[in-house]
Amino acid sequence: MTSHYKIFAATGLLLAVLAGPAKADPSYAVVHDSEGAVVRNTTGNCVRTKWLSDKDACPRGATFTQEERTVYFEFNKSTLTKEGRAKLNQLIAKIKTEGNVEGGQVVGYADRIGTPSYNEKLSQKRVETVRAYLAAHGLTMSKAATRWLGDTVPTTDCPNNLPRKRLIKCLQNDRRVEIELVYDP
Secondary structure, eight states, X not given: OOHHHHHHHHHHHHHHHHHOSEEEETTTTEEEETTSOBOBOTTSOBOBSSSOOSSOSSOXXXXXXXXXXXXXXXXXXXXXXXXXXXXXXXXXXXXHHHOOEEEEEEEEOOOSSSOHHHHHHHHHHHHHHHHHHHHHTTOOOTTOXXXXXXXXXXXXXXXXXXXXXXXXHHTGGGSEEEEEEEEOO
């Protein structure tokens, strides 16, 4: 067995264990748990036995990539950049057009420069900025919640010995807010 296949098989087994006994109705191509609820993966997408069919229990509206749902911030700032506002405007328009989003969660992050407590507060301010922007533009999510994780979940792998300006630039992708969406079944 190749390692790629082993990972795929282990992931499928983990999903099956977490969801409990699951069954797939071939006419719908969507996996349901023992109580009849649609089984979804960690990104909110339906687990399917095959590609889309005529009768589909999962929404066919838009899906949103992680990049579409992520806004980046300048170093040590919690204000939206021009690019951040533009990205949020596109996301808001797409959500309103598609109408298949039931709710969501706004999650804030910071880079590793600074103390953990400072970075937690900074990521909280970033979350509050994004939530306020969404609300001001008519996007209120019924299941909205927030989390701020400070510098605990980096996406970059920058060496510690970089000069400060280069380190700040390298850590750009850690200064972000992600909007996790819950799709309407």
